[in-house]
Amino acid sequence: MDEMLLLSRILLLGLISALVVPPSLTCGPGRGIGKRRHPKKLTPLAYKQFIPNVAEKTLGASGRDEGKITRNSERFKELTPNYNSDIIFKDEENTGADRLMTQRCKDKLNALAISVMNQWPGVKLRVTEGWDEDGHHSDDSLHYEGRAVDITTSDRERSKYGMLARLAVEAGFDWVYYESKAHIHCSVKAENSVAAKSGGCFPANATVTMEGGGNKSVRDLRPGDRVLAADEEGNLVYSDFLTFIDKQESLKMLFYVIETSDPKESIRLTAAHLVFLSQSPTNATRSIKSVFASNIRPGDKVFIVDQGMMGLKVVNVERVYLEEDTGAYAPLTSHGTVVINGVLASCYAVIEEHNWAHAAFAPLRLAFKLSTILSPTDYSKPSSTSLQGEGINWYSQTLYQLGTWILDNESLHPLGMSSGSS
Numbered sequence: 001m002d003e004m005l006l007l008s009r010i011l012l013l014g015l016i017s018a019l020v021v022p023p024s025l026t027c028g029p030g031r032g033i034g035k036r037r038h039p040k041k042l043t044p045l046a047y048k049q050f051i052p053n054v055a056e057k058t059l060g061a062s063g064r065d066e067g068k069i070t071r072n073s074e075r076f077k078e079l080t081p082n083y084n085s086d087i088i089f090k091d092e093e094n095t096g097a098d099r100l101m102t103q104r105c106k107d108k109l110n111a112l113a114i115s116v117m118n119q120w121p122g123v124k125l126r127v128t129e130g131w132d133e134d135g136h137h138s139d140d141s142l143h144y145e146g147r148a149v150d151i152t153t154s155d156r157e158r159s160k161y162g163m164l165a166r167l168a169v170e171a172g173f174d175w176v177y178y179e180s181k182a183h184i185h186c187s188v189k190a191e192n193s194v195a196a197k198s199g200g201c202f203p204a205n206a207t208v209t210m211e212g213g214g215n216k217s218v219r220d221l222r223p224g225d226r227v228l229a230a231d232e233e234g235n236l237v238y239s240d241f242l243t244f245i246d247k248q249e250s251l252k253m254l255f256y257v258i259e260t261s262d263p264k265e266s267i268r269l270t271a272a273h274l275v276f277l278s279q280s281p282t283n284a285t286r287s288i289k290s291v292f293a294s295n296i297r298p299g300d301k302v303f304i305v306d307q308g309m310m311g312l313k314v315v316n317v318e319r320v321y322l323e324e325d326t327g328a329y330a331p332l333t334s335h336g337t338v339v340i341n342g343v344l345a346s347c348y349a350v351i352e353e354h355n356w357a358h359a360a361f362a363p364l365r366l367a368f369k370l371s372t373i374l375s376p377t378d379y380s381k382p383s384s385t386s387l388q389g390e391g392i393n394w395y396s397q398t399l400y401q402l403g404t405w406i407l408d409n410e411s412l413h414p415l416g417m418s419s420g421s422s
Helices: 003-020 074-078 103-119 158-171 354-360 362-374 394-406
Strands: 087-089 125-129 148-153 175-180 183-187 207-209 215-217 226-230 236-260 266-269 273-278 288-292 301-306 311-333 337-340 343-349
Touching: 087 103, 103 125, 103 148, 103 158, 103 183, 148 158, 158 175, 158 183, 207 226, 207 337, 226 311, 236 301, 236 337, 236 343, 236 362, 266 273, 266 343, 273 354, 311 337, 311 343, 343 354, 354 362
Parallel strands: 087 125
Antiparallel strands: 125 148, 148 183, 175 183, 207 215, 226 236, 226 337, 236 266, 236 311, 273 288, 273 301, 273 343, 301 311, 301 343, 337 343
């Protein structure tokens, strides 16, 4: 039988199997990672509080304004109407302007509408201001670009607005501000902005530790390399590099920089990528959970390589901040983990359950393993190495689409599978 046909059938069969495997049977570092989490306790925002705690037009929030959009401008096609019947639009101008917004803003607003109805049965989300074409806001307002909305509840019960703001944060708005006693202000990143494209990758200059000694930039990895990683018991191992889940050579992106104390280590990764945290005050590597980089906070405990003991060591996160860097690479290893700049991370992103992702990628790992058996390659010869093209791996894209159908929103990162996600 043709080798490619065989591999395709294995991938299809494995994909179906992986998606129906109960989470309790999946593998991954540590124990209990796949258990269903208890519902998150939501805390209302205080009056005048905004999240994230940075200015609206900074990279860490919705980013800078890109200029007004008018009905006669070329960019007017960037706006899309929102006819969601679960949302009440004030539309005091009677022009339908409040219904116009960017697709990202529309997606977040529709998600929020569902949360509002679940939180307060019989109550709907109400939009008092959307796209502004009449100059009612400051010159650099994101309302002029369809990237901002002012919202209330349909019953206009102001005691609900603090919780409404929290629900907006949970729905994935990039900046939420309890601006007025009469409304909540929410905004999103531009569709083509660098910040909106941050997903699950490492920068090009991130380094891995090679079997046999020495480091290599992640951008220089090729099939046949063996890199330092960790097995499901938390032991350091050298794992085969298989492929890139995502590869963007020159893209500038926003990365979370996570710095540790004593010793000083740092890792850069995008918002939706997974890092492992210790849930134990000791160095027990079995008490471990996977967390989005955007959810890491100072005081959290991450795992770094202990050179003296040749094992993993738990250290405190001292500082977390945002910084732009170039390139976006998401390497996939046989074990689903990788040590980047001395810090242990997952190979996966977007879904905050490492072992679910690891199980779902089992068919792809199996296909690579079989391909080396059926058609062994001499990687010592440069001519025998085929370079992977740029972009998100097709298998990863397929899994994400399936995941949006069968998983709840809390399991997926709000940024989803955008450019740079893995």
